[in-house]
Amino acid sequence: MNTDHDLVVIGGGPAGIAAASTAASFGLRVAIIDERVTFGGQIFKRLGDGFDLESPEALGKDYARGARLIQELEQSEISKFNSTTVLTIEDNQIITSHPVDGVRRFSCKALVIAPGAYDRPVVFPGWTLPGVMTAGAVQTLVKTQQISPGKRIFFAGSGPLALAFSAQLIKYGAPVFKVIESAPFPSPTKLLGLLSSIKGNWDLAGDAIRYRATLLSHHVPFHYGRIITKAEGSGRVEAVTHARVDKDWNPIKGTEIVEPADTLCLGYGFFPSHELFRLLDCDFDYDETRGGFTVSKDSWGLTKSSSPLAIYAVGDGTGVTGSYSAEAQGRLAGLHIANHLGSLSTQERDRRSKNFRKELQQRNDFQRAINKMFEVKQGIYRLAEANTVICRCESVRAKEIDPVIDSTCDVSVVKSYSRAGMGLCQARNCQRQIAAMIAIRHKISISEIPFQTPRMPVKPVEIGKIADPSIREEKYFIQ
Amino acid sequence: MKERSPFLVGYLDNETNQSALPKSSDVVIIGGGLLGTSLAYYLSKSKVETVLIERDDINREASGTNAGSFHFQIALHQLTPNMSESEKRRLADEVRLQVDAASLWDEIERELDADLGVHFDGGIMVAETEDEMRVLKEKDAIEKEAGLESHILVGDEMRTFAPYLAPDLAGISFCPREGHANPLLVGPTYAYRAWQNGAHFRTGCDVTRIERINVGGDLKGRRFRVVTSRGVIECNRVVNATGAWAAELSSQLGLRIPLGLSGLHVNVTEPREYFLKSMVQHIGRRLTLKQTHNNTFIIGGGWPSREEKFPKRYSNTWSSTAGNLAVALRVLPMLADVKLLRTWSGVWAFTKDFKPILGESEKVPGYHIAMVPTGFTLGPMVAQMLSQYMTATPGKGKLPSEFNIDREVA
Ligand SMILES: Cc1cc2nc3c(=O)[nH]c(=O)nc-3n(C[C@H](O)[C@H](O)[C@H](O)COP(=O)(O)OP(=O)(O)OC[C@H]3O[C@@H](n4cnc5c(N)ncnc54)[C@H](O)[C@@H]3O)c2cc1C
Ligand SMILES: Cc1cc2nc3c(=O)[nH]c(=O)nc-3n(C[C@H](O)[C@H](O)[C@H](O)COP(=O)(O)OP(=O)(O)OC[C@H]3O[C@@H](n4cnc5c(N)ncnc54)[C@H](O)[C@@H]3O)c2cc1C
Numbered sequence: 001m002n003t004d005h006d007l008v009v010i011g012g013g014p015a016g017i018a019a020a021s022t023a024a025s026f027g028l029r030v031a032i033i034d035e036r037v038t039f040g041g042q043i044f045k046r047l048g049d050g051f052d053l054e055s056p057e058a059l060g061k062d063y064a065r066g067a068r069l070i071q072e073l074e075q076s077e078i079s080k081f082n083s084t085t086v087l088t089i090e091d092n093q094i095i096t097s098h099p100v101d102g103v104r105r106f107s108c109k110a111l112v113i114a115p116g117a118y119d120r121p122v123v124f125p126g127w128t129l130p131g132v133m134t135a136g137a138v139q140t141l142v143k144t145q146q147i148s149p150g151k152r153i154f155f156a157g158s159g160p161l162a163l164a165f166s167a168q169l170i171k172y173g174a175p176v177f178k179v180i181e182s183a184p185f186p187s188p189t190k191l192l193g194l195l196s197s198i199k200g201n202w203d204l205a206g207d208a209i210r211y212r213a214t215l216l217s218h219h220v221p222f223h224y225g226r227i228i229t230k231a232e233g234s235g236r237v238e239a240v241t242h243a244r245v246d247k248d249w250n251p252i253k254g255t256e257i258v259e260p261a262d263t264l265c266l267g268y269g270f271f272p273s274h275e276l277f278r279l280l281d282c283d284f285d286y287d288e289t290r291g292g293f294t295v296s297k298d299s300w301g302l303t304k305s306s307s308p309l310a311i312y313a314v315g316d317g318t319g320v321t322g323s324y325s326a327e328a329q330g331r332l333a334g335l336h337i338a339n340h341l342g343s344l345s346t347q348e349r350d351r352r353s354k355n356f357r358k359e360l361q362q363r364n365d366f367q368r369a370i371n372k373m374f375e376v377k378q379g380i381y382r383l384a385e386a387n388t389v390i391c392r393c394e395s396v397r398a399k400e401i402d403p404v405i406d407s408t409c410d411v412s413v414v415k416s417y418s419r420a421g422m423g424l425c426q427a428r429n430c431q432r433q434i435a436a437m438i439a440i441r442h443k444i445s446i447s448e449i450p451f452q453t454p455r456m457p458v459k460p461v462e463i464g465k466i467a468d469p470s471i472r473e474e475k476y477f478i479q
Numbered sequence: 480m481k482e483r484s485p486f487l488v489g490y491l492d493n494e495t496n497q498s499a500l501p502k503s504s505d506v507v508i509i510g511g512g513l514l515g516t517s518l519a520y521y522l523s524k525s526k527v528e529t530v531l532i533e534r535d536d537i538n539r540e541a542s543g544t545n546a547g548s549f550h551f552q553i554a555l556h557q558l559t560p561n562m563s564e565s566e567k568r569r570l571a572d573e574v575r576l577q578v579d580a581a582s583l584w585d586e587i588e589r590e591l592d593a594d595l596g597v598h599f600d601g602g603i604m605v606a607e608t609e610d611e612m613r614v615l616k617e618k619d620a621i622e623k624e625a626g627l628e629s630h631i632l633v634g635d636e637m638r639t640f641a642p643y644l645a646p647d648l649a650g651i652s653f654c655p656r657e658g659h660a661n662p663l664l665v666g667p668t669y670a671y672r673a674w675q676n677g678a679h680f681r682t683g684c685d686v687t688r689i690e691r692i693n694v695g696g697d698l699k700g701r702r703f704r705v706v707t708s709r710g711v712i713e714c715n716r717v718v719n720a721t722g723a724w725a726a727e728l729s730s731q732l733g734l735r736i737p738l739g740l741s742g743l744h745v746n747v748t749e750p751r752e753y754f755l756k757s758m759v760q761h762i763g764r765r766l767t768l769k770q771t772h773n774n775t776f777i778i779g780g781g782w783p784s785r786e787e788k789f790p791k792r793y794s795n796t797w798s799s800t801a802g803n804l805a806v807a808l809r810v811l812p813m814l815a816d817v818k819l820l821r822t823w824s825g826v827w828a829f830t831k832d833f834k835p836i837l838g839e840s841e842k843v844p845g846y847h848i849a850m851v852p853t854g855f856t857l858g859p860m861v862a863q864m865l866s867q868y869m870t871a872t873p874g875k876g877k878l879p880s881e882f883n884i885d886r887e888v889a
Binding site: 088090093095103281394408410412413416417419422423424426453455456457460461462463464466467468469471472473474 | 536538539543663664667747748749764765773775781782783791792795796797798800801802803804805806807808809814815816817818819820821822823
């Protein structure tokens with residue numbers, strides 16, 4: 001099946017929905033694709049089947065905002081394709097797979113890629129033990145299934161989401177007993193920086209205060225300047241160790257504390273999903289706190305790439321800035337595309353974009369001030385010991401990677417000699433850790449170490465779902 | 480877990496590799512693929528002063544992207560319709576060369592004292608139609624004559640022998656001698672052992688020009704100036720082992736090396752419980768399929784990847800992915816629910832007559848080329864042949880005349 005559209009949007013989170021709805025409102029033929037069963041992305045997770053919502057307000061205003069966006073999508077003429085995974089983009093073809101309908105190809109004049117982000121993996125002794133979970137996974141479990149993963153949850157993380165996540169979990173009744181944050185207690189200058197960008201962000205600031213209050217009222221201690229260093233247990237987590245950090249987040253010897261816990265929840269921020277951008281040869285910048293490599297784009301979201309399509313990058317997949325900013329970015333891209341394809345005058349585009357641009361500016365200023373307070377430091381990459389598994393899919397330990405790193409700066413070389421990064425997660429979990437190990441060994445910046453060569457498919461897919469007997473190779477001689 | 484190869488420890492020690500390019504050497508090898516590294520090993524074992532220069536890291540091009548199969552059976556691309564007797568003789572010669580290579584692979588792990596994942600688990604070649612079956616029998620006869628053991632199996636015999644294959648295939652041939660090794664380890668291990676023997680390696684060092692100096696001077700004098708991105712080195716003998724790029728540098732010396740280039744597509748899947756001991760190929764369609772000892776399946780066989788401008792790697796296409804996988808499923812239907820993890824591609828260099836280009840140029844004495852199309856299977860062996868030629872008393876070394884590097888292949 002081949003489907004032709006003016007605009008195809010990959011990713012049905014706030015960024016993608018906003019871009020699709022905005023463009024569609026000017027009469028463009030738009031398709032939106034998401035691999036999940038429902039639209040809404042990460043933040044607007046809806047309850048699992050069989051769970052009734054008794055009080056929507058318990059889910060917070062994010063849920064309500066999400067419901068509005070989804071309604072906007074549902075009421076539009078947009079063609080919606082869920083459970084549809086984009087596998088690759090080749091020339092002007094977007095190639096997808098669906099569990100029942102199989103391969104579907106889309107072609108279009110403009111493409112928006114809004115793939116979101118995933119939890120930043122943190123590698124330390126014990127990180128692969130059952131009971132160690134990322135915040136996103138715990139949140140999904142608690143929000144959509146209303147199941148708590150444990151009876152005694154220790155929360156380790158950093159940044160505004162660490163606070164938000166832990167408070168949300170507590171509100172849902174999950175037994176979080178302590179929270180640690182790697183960043184130091186915010187200095188007065190950083191707080192001032194935050195205050196000066198608070199305009200337009202009172203809602204977020206208010207959220208933060210409420211989250212803090214939740215922790216206080218539940219008597220859950222919150223410690224600044226500490227990092228997780230170990231998880232131990234036979235068969236699953238039984239104890240966690242954490243320590244004070246220096247200014248680079250290196251754990252300070254002698255400050256370790258060991259505590260019993262059955263679940264360790266990690267919320268150290270996010271990595272953008274940039275596989276598709278890399279496949280398209282887009283340019284990248286580097287910002288550790290926003291998740292490392294972030295795709296370069298102009299103020300409308302337009303990227304430079306080797307593709308013949310106009311490619312827009314919006315939302316957390318382009319560097320993590322949060323859902324308000326994601327939505328505003330999506331609106332701006334939608335307006336630019338409507339203009340680009342002749343459905344909206346330049347004057348009108350600029351007029352309509354003013355409010356979104358202002359919103360984006362304010363959100364980004366605030367985000368920058370927050371990021372300053374919670375800058376991710378290189379110590380996060382120094383927690384592994386010789387015996388720590390770095391690549392969990394292939395069970396490759398640090399001591400097996402170290403000797404290879406001695407003679408190369410190339411993650412692809414490390415991969416081919418050690419198998420680290422060859423597994424089912426397609427190196428999403430270990431690749432930056434390995435890059436950091438190389439950077440430390442060769443005294444260069446981690447931003448100088450590129451990813452391995454991007455290849456399709458960007459997500460694993462069953463052979464039987466994509467094999468196509470109608471494609472015949474050039475014959476040698478037997479007819 | 481099994482310990483990994485010893486070469487990882489101190490391999491191409493970083494400090495040595497970062498230090499300046501030596502000013503001169505007897506031999507300079509350009510290219511750190513399997514041909515270059517194995518030649519460096521055999522030369523350094525004979526105490527020949529050797530510097531190997533590689534523009535990237537060792538083993539990153541064809542030698543590190545291939546599927547690691549030992550191809551001893553005659554394959555699809557070697558066959559032509561209605562073969563004449565002389566063509567059959569030519570094929571039999573090729574098979575003999577491959578059989579020789581097999582004995583080198585028998586010994587290689589002992590020679591290099593390392594686990595290189597060498598396995599001789601046999602190779603199956605399937606025929607889907609009766610037409611293909613006829614060709615399979617024809618090729619089988621040639622192989623037998625050349626001394627390669629193989630068996631034809633059809634019907635229930637085939638289904639009992641290989642119950643995992645689609646039951647309706649016309650038949651198969653089975654060659655117990657075929658096998659595979661880990662291509663990611665062989666070249667680097669040769670390099671490591673060569674380095675221990677005293678060969679020098681410089682990676683990240685791009686050769687941009689080769690100049691002849693001292694033309695007509697005596698044999699002991701330096702005859703070439705090799706200009707690189709990390710400085711200049713003079714040498715007595717140059718070996719061009721740059722694989723797909725061999726023609727570019729050669730043309731600077733006025734030599735025309737007629738190479739064909741083709742980007743090849745490879746797929747790799749998630750691991751599954753080990754069951755497929757033997758490699759599987761197809762006599763009529765592009766397919767090589769094997770289960771590695773890491774339990775993943777590697778599926779290739781000559782589907783094209785798309786040319787890109789260096790240094791960008793050739794990109795994979797959807798049609799090669801979906802097409803190649805369909806051939807694999809036709810032969811092994813039980814792979815349907817195995818997940819494809821990744822594709823990759825490499826550039827394959829071949830000669831029109833599929834023979835190696837190996838030896839010293841008569842037009843430019845001292846200039847050597849080492850390239851061979853089935854380079855994983857045959858690379859170490861032809862490197863050994865070239866090393867023997869280069870260490871023989873001048874004028875006494877011999878290489879098969881049909882490998883002649885000055886030959887013109889139409
Ligand atoms: C686990 C997690 C939990 C979070 N929880 C909160 C929270 O509670 N409160 C808060 O304020 N912020 C939260 N955030 C941050 C917030 O979700 C993001 O800022 C916001 O969702 C970003 O919107 P987006 O549209 O860029 O990406 P997303 O909302 O992540 O949407 C991206 C969509 O793209 C789809 N996709 C990606 N790749 C493909 C592909 N190849 N083919 C098809 N579809 C694809 C995904 O399925 C996904 O639905 C969370 C983030 C994460 C990762
Ligand atoms: C996908 C694929 C699958 C294959 N499968 C098989 C198989 O199963 N069995 C088999 O027998 N054969 C197979 N082959 C063929 C085999 O891989 C090659 O014939 C063999 O590896 C060639 O080795 P090489 O050393 O000549 O070339 P390469 O490995 O390509 O090495 C050449 C080196 O020269 C370097 N170089 C180039 N120019 C310069 C310069 N100017 N300065 C410095 N360095 C330079 C390159 O960087 C490169 O490292 C396959 C090939 C491919 C691509």
